[in-house]
Amino acid sequence: MEETFEIELTVNGVHRTARAPARRLLSDLLRHDLGLTGTHVGCEHGVCGCCTVLLDGEPVRSCLMLAVTADGHEITTVEGLAGRDGTPSPVQRAFQECHGLQCGYCTPGFLCTVTALLRDNPRPTDEEVLEGISGNLCRCTGYQNIVASVHRAAELLAEEAR
Amino acid sequence: MGGTRVFGEPIPRREDPRLLTGQGRYLDDLGRDALAAAFVRSPHAHARILDIDVTDALDVDGLVAIYTWEDLPGRVAEPLPLLIPHPSLTHGRTAYPLARDVVRHVGEPVAMVVARDRYLAEDAASRIRVDYDPLPAVVGIEEAARAEHLVHDDVPGNVGAVLEQRTGDVDAAIEAAPHVLEFRLDIERSASMPLEGRGVYARWDADDGSLRVYSSTQASTSVRAAIAAKLGLPPGKVEVIAPDVGGGFGVKIVHPWPEEILVPWAARLLDREVKWTEDRREHFVAAAHERGQVQHVRVGFDDEGRVLGLDVRILHDHGAYTPYGVIIPIVTSTQLLGPYKIGAYRAEVVSLYTNTVIVTPYRGAGRPQGVFCMERTMDRIADHLGRDRAAVREVNLIRPDEFPYDQGLTFQDGRPLIYDSGDYPALLARIKELIGWDSFEEERARAAAEGRRIGIGLGCYVEGTGVGPYEGGHVEIDTSGRVHVATGLTSQGQGHETVFAQIAAAELGVPVEDVRVTTGDTRRFGYAVGTFASRAAVMSGNAIALAARKVREKALRIAAEALEADPRDLEITDGVVHVKGDPSAAVPLRTVAVLSNPLRYAFDEEAQRATQFAVGGDATEPPLRGEEPGLEGRDYYSPVRSTFAAGMHAAIVETDPDTAEVRILRYAVVHDCGRLINPRIVEGQIHGGVAQGIGGALYERMVYDESGQLLNASFMDFLMPYATEIPRIETAHLETPSPLNPLGIKGAGEAGVIPVSAVIASAVEDAEGIRVHSMPLSPDDLYRLRRRAERDESLRTRSGARAARERAT
Numbered sequence: 001m002e003e004t005f006e007i008e009l010t011v012n013g014v015h016r017t018a019r020a021p022a023r024r025l026l027s028d029l030l031r032h033d034l035g036l037t038g039t040h041v042g043c044e045h046g047v048c049g050c051c052t053v054l055l056d057g058e059p060v061r062s063c064l065m066l067a068v069t070a071d072g073h074e075i076t077t078v079e080g081l082a083g084r085d086g087t088p089s090p091v092q093r094a095f096q097e098c099h100g101l102q103c104g105y106c107t108p109g110f111l112c113t114v115t116a117l118l119r120d121n122p123r124p125t126d127e128e129v130l131e132g133i134s135g136n137l138c139r140c141t142g143y144q145n146i147v148a149s150v151h152r153a154a155e156l157l158a159e160e161a162r
Numbered sequence: 163m164g165g166t167r168v169f170g171e172p173i174p175r176r177e178d179p180r181l182l183t184g185q186g187r188y189l190d191d192l193g194r195d196a197l198a199a200a201f202v203r204s205p206h207a208h209a210r211i212l213d214i215d216v217t218d219a220l221d222v223d224g225l226v227a228i229y230t231w232e233d234l235p236g237r238v239a240e241p242l243p244l245l246i247p248h249p250s251l252t253h254g255r256t257a258y259p260l261a262r263d264v265v266r267h268v269g270e271p272v273a274m275v276v277a278r279d280r281y282l283a284e285d286a287a288s289r290i291r292v293d294y295d296p297l298p299a300v301v302g303i304e305e306a307a308r309a310e311h312l313v314h315d316d317v318p319g320n321v322g323a324v325l326e327q328r329t330g331d332v333d334a335a336i337e338a339a340p341h342v343l344e345f346r347l348d349i350e351r352s353a354s355m356p357l358e359g360r361g362v363y364a365r366w367d368a369d370d371g372s373l374r375v376y377s378s379t380q381a382s383t384s385v386r387a388a389i390a391a392k393l394g395l396p397p398g399k400v401e402v403i404a405p406d407v408g409g410g411f412g413v414k415i416v417h418p419w420p421e422e423i424l425v426p427w428a429a430r431l432l433d434r435e436v437k438w439t440e441d442r443r444e445h446f447v448a449a450a451h452e453r454g455q456v457q458h459v460r461v462g463f464d465d466e467g468r469v470l471g472l473d474v475r476i477l478h479d480h481g482a483y484t485p486y487g488v489i490i491p492i493v494t495s496t497q498l499l500g501p502y503k504i505g506a507y508r509a510e511v512v513s514l515y516t517n518t519v520i521v522t523p524y525r526g527a528g529r530p531q532g533v534f535c536m537e538r539t540m541d542r543i544a545d546h547l548g549r550d551r552a553a554v555r556e557v558n559l560i561r562p563d564e565f566p567y568d569q570g571l572t573f574q575d576g577r578p579l580i581y582d583s584g585d586y587p588a589l590l591a592r593i594k595e596l597i598g599w600d601s602f603e604e605e606r607a608r609a610a611a612e613g614r615r616i617g618i619g620l621g622c623y624v625e626g627t628g629v630g631p632y633e634g635g636h637v638e639i640d641t642s643g644r645v646h647v648a649t650g651l652t653s654q655g656q657g658h659e660t661v662f663a664q665i666a667a668a669e670l671g672v673p674v675e676d677v678r679v680t681t682g683d684t685r686r687f688g689y690a691v692g693t694f695a696s697r698a699a700v701m702s703g704n705a706i707a708l709a710a711r712k713v714r715e716k717a718l719r720i721a722a723e724a725l726e727a728d729p730r731d732l733e734i735t736d737g738v739v740h741v742k743g744d745p746s747a748a749v750p751l752r753t754v755a756v757l758s759n760p761l762r763y764a765f766d767e768e769a770q771r772a773t774q775f776a777v778g779g780d781a782t783e784p785p786l787r788g789e790e791p792g793l794e795g796r797d798y799y800s801p802v803r804s805t806f807a808a809g810m811h812a813a814i815v816e817t818d819p820d821t822a823e824v825r826i827l828r829y830a831v832v833h834d835c836g837r838l839i840n841p842r843i844v845e846g847q848i849h850g851g852v853a854q855g856i857g858g859a860l861y862e863r864m865v866y867d868e869s870g871q872l873l874n875a876s877f878m879d880f881l882m883p884y885a886t887e888i889p890r891i892e893t894a895h896l897e898t899p900s901p902l903n904p905l906g907i908k909g910a911g912e913a914g915v916i917p918v919s920a921v922i923a924s925a926v927e928d929a930e931g932i933r934v935h936s937m938p939l940s941p942d943d944l945y946r947l948r949r950r951a952e953r954d955e956s957l958r959t960r961s962g963a964r965a966a967r968e969r970a971t
Binding site: 001043130 | 174175177178179181182183184185186187188190191194223279281355356357358406407408409411441442654655656657842843845846848849850851852853854876877878882884885886888890891914
């Protein structure tokens, strides 16, 4: 029997516990142990960005982290981006408005990445948007509408702040 | 059509809310408690299996089963089906689900392991020792053609198929032509590479003797047929569902994959749920690639650039097996003709076996190669004659008054290659205007003054879309007034739930919010072909429209009774049937649905209205009055032949004089797919296609070494474009309706990708004055090409050569 470890963490504001072997990836813990399947896995080696989640607010590749190392940390996944009442976040709304997704597989990673990007830089330039999303692959959209979505999300956030 | 304007509107997508909140359900999101399968795959490109020793794997905790070919019974042990037989495919070969004796490409499955979870299954797989006797590997098109070694002992010359297409006497036409050119073109392998790989999850119900299978597929009904046949089950005892699919782009049309047979088979045998989710490396070596071809072109033309004869000999690399037949060679050799009237034509495609992963359609499906060939030819002709590249294309275009235009060949649906409609000169005029073709020389001069090197390129294509044989649609209005639409065709992320809802809403006159669409679920619709060849909107869209029309007629008949009116005087607005011009004489569709189903038992208040003592009417008539119960209808759309969309792309590129990097400054698309159902979705399809085309033109290639190892089988090394590589894409539409189908639509899914390599080649050639004859074009490639062209004038275009001479003097 493989040795397992107790892991305690906060996911989308909820305290969660799980037991997992040392080698279990954070992405697998989230998806298969906690049932949060919104986080997707596209390449298993940190290139595509589909599995991006926010760890203590910062975007990380959950396929490159062992679940045990998330012990004691706070994680936000795509399931936690909407408001408590289920209202989609400005970033989620912008992606729908601007047709920033097609198959939707890469989308949770983009949403997490962009959420952090706009928190740190509320009015990014075109260049800054490209730079900000340049670690996420999308095979469907050609990115044009994703870039538009980021700018639109910035507008929506600014409106909300007013 | 009622008052609801919804067809043609860029409404937001219906699938987005769940996909944006993590509520989508992709294959690996299902079956949380299922056992996991993993595969032992061949590390050799070509080898004989001497022995498989599983001893060390047996004590892995959580191991449930290990299977090799020896364990497979009956039809499960037979080779996988050859899906599309064709007379030219004289030596078709398919793989066994698990290798029997010989492996023919790296990644071929040799053993299947089932365990409690994937980690443990991989542990066990890694402990299975397979003893191989390596055989010589055949890698690369030319090595396959030399046939010093064979991929299959019983396939001489490694030749699977020789396909010929011809019209007229091409040798005589070329011999008589005032000008003749001969050259060679090369296109590398790329791949669909959806971000979600393949996957299968199967649940056996022992009590019911039935199987439910989820697969990330583009063809769930056919997967069902294949599983039922292989496992000896009646089709009615097998259900296959394509859940949310994270992209397919062609690769998921192939079926049944070995895993699609083995996972359900094991689930039944073990009476346990079993799931397999492909990992990325598996996807690189065990799914499918496309594109690789070598083309030898001989063309004869007149002083205006009119093509009098075109002779193309193509070597096509189809990998180790041919489950999908010769569809790519057929598409390349027919769609090569594009929007042009070519005098005499002959294409010979020799389709060759190599010890590499199979080659099956990837978005474009052979068209990008055909268009690369034709458009490079147009540019060569223009350069030879010193004429404008757009002008040479113009003289060859089919004119608007020449439709329907018969190219005299047989297309991939087995039907004549007859273009139904189009306006190619208008497309050309529009793309020239959009990119600023006629004023480009000023732009070039301005850039040159700054020491920058820019070029412009153009590419044209015609795309046969909406191939048959058929698709079906089912439309049902329930007693709450909700409309349920089903089609057996699957979705791979294109937005089918939205466009099909738009079509049904427009046909029925109901708010689009009231329409729910189910795709790719055999429980809801059992007859279908699949999503490929830009056919979903044309095929299922029209089938749904026809089914909705049946339901509308039925609703009007029933409402006419209730309102004591003539059905011809009725229309439906916002879900209410009413007398034209008199909204007070009205009955909502939900009530019509109640009336459509005469009842004995009332189960709610609405239902009371349809029970036998509530309904009056003629006591001498049977209550159903010759109708089937329920407000529902089913219909099919089956076209005589394909409908042909078209488009033209143009780009301006800048090449770095030092690093040889190619930067796309502008990219423009003019596209004609007939009537647009949802312009926003069509644009999205074009953007995505162009991005994949740019990947194929500049970055993506499958790098096999001579022993058949794929050296770049990861996202680290296979370079797909990020946002930083894709320019803004400018689009414009023409809408030439198709006369072939009720909605006048043509397919749009593949359009974006088709001419991109040709366009980029044209633009780089124009910027550099160096002939571009192979794609993709990395900075390395361009740098080497420059060095060679310095020594070899034949590698320079005439204008490029002139410029070089001028620089030298």
